[in-house]
Amino acid sequence: MGAKKIIKGDIYSCGISRTNDLICWSIDTNTHEINIHNESGPNTIKAKDIAVDDEFVCWIENANRHLKCKTFRDGELIPIPSAAQENVIKVSSAQGVICAIVWLETIII
Numbered sequence: 001m002g003a004k005k006i007i008k009g010d011i012y013s014c015g016i017s018r019t020n021d022l023i024c025w026s027i028d029t030n031t032h033e034i035n036i037h038n039e040s041g042p043n044t045i046k047a048k049d050i051a052v053d054d055e056f057v058c059w060i061e062n063a064n065r066h067l068k069c070k071t072f073r074d075g076e077l078i079p080i081p082s083a084a085q086e087n088v089i090k091v092s093s094a095q096g097v098i099c100a101i102v103w104l105e106t107i108i109i
Helices: none
Strands: 003-008 012-017 022-026 047-052 056-061 067-071 088-094 097-102
Touching: 003 047, 012 047, 022 047, 022 056, 047 088, 056 088, 056 097
Parallel strands: none
Antiparallel strands: 003 012, 012 022, 047 056, 056 067, 088 097
């Protein structure tokens, strides 16, 4: 399978495969792969970048550069401020805080 990126958290880790699939797992030996599914069904989520914290995973969707975050505990989507929902080029997290770099187009005439 191979990985393009792996982020290790204290409890959970996530990676992006060579085919851009988002895969998450727990470091607890009793828990294996964690299912993070697309809202439209059990399709694999395609991601450009990821950030992992103790409680959640965030990713930039491969197709449209939208930022999405879900909790590990119940799989609920985390609300994202509208300014950081689109054209995201980088995401990171630390101590429960999500940071995103957003591309803003400016046209000067």
